Amino acid sequence: MSPAIWIAVGVAVLCALAPITQGGLRRSNEKHLQGYVRKVRLPLPAELRAPLLRRIAARERWSVLGGSVAFTVAFVVVLAAGWREQTGVVTMLALGIGASVGGVAAIMTGRHALNPDAPRVARARATSLRDYLTPGELLTIRLAPVAALASVVAATVLLAVLSPGRTSGAGAGPSTVAWVAAAATLLVWAASELVARRVLLRPQHAASQLELAWDDICRADALRGLFANAVIMAVVTSITALFAVGMTVTDPQVRHGAMDLTLVLGLVMLAVSTAAILGMLVPGFVAHTGPYRQRVLRRLWAGSELTGAGS
């Protein structure tokens, strides 16, 4: 596709990142806000609208800013390096990473001034990722680097089965790209783990239990977005590894005299990549078919009036 089309796609995605407040630029979109409140299943009394909208606007503003900067930088790099074929993948990945880093930056830089005369509430116990994300989501996150590495190692082993003389360099380029993608996945995953722990240590300023619960919801959303990067990167890495093997085993020179071997290697790599991607994604996907947004309420607000009978 033409780079101009990717710019249009990028702008559309950036607009979709800020559905409720348009990054604080306009008045809140009531329809989207009510939809969000319905999904979260927490009451939103009039006095909490302003604090919640401030949090949402900050998250959307930072997401749009992070996504825009990352998209622009990636676009310039792609054009400068002459990787026009990869414009879509690189710019969209960068936009996603930039947006979710922006979402977390909203929490890291958030300053909610406490009214010195008003009561303040806080949680008496420390929290962990398990309080904010479902076990399925956490499993998917922990499997992301495993899936990426398994795919790349499998691709390297399978390519080594074909003698170097036979491949005559075919697949070396894509194989290198797969290893770079795997390294990037590990880097993004490790950075996400570190940043998530920093997020958990950030203060939560609230004047009521309900405001604290809403802050928990915002925090869970930001953490979910942060870890989505590592998962997407792992999927891309697995596909890149499959592509590296596929490019090699479909090369006519390589296939000559080794039709059966190349066919088997191609099928094995397809099976490994599919297993890696599905094995990683299924736990998170299953979790998302349930009330995953209520996880934080069940963990941190069980037994309170916010969750009814402690469900």
Add this chain to the structure above:
Amino acid sequence: MSTVLRIDPADPAPPYEQLRSQLIAQIAGGSLPPGTQLPPVRRLASDLGLSHNTVARTYREMEAAGFLRTLGRRGTIVASPSPADPGIHQQAVELTRRYVGAMTDLGVDRAAVLGYVQRASGQ
């Protein structure tokens, strides 16, 4: 069982006392069971708009009173009441339950019961 702490500037009790009594009530009530990790001092101080020293002093004094334990890098946790002898622990739990029940029958609320215990034990 709530694990939420609430500091009210309009309350005549100083923030230190509010924080301490609420933590003790939650430990006694079982909403903060033994082994529960408390937030780091800086985090809780920032959450509640209190000074670092106020929270640190609360943790320190509660640790001295046996409610909390500090485990270095693992932070501060709620201490187990009596790990030594399970039989004695069971008796202590039963005696305390009977005492709290008798005080409640007298019309004394839970916070006041804790106050009596603290006063009687010289804290």
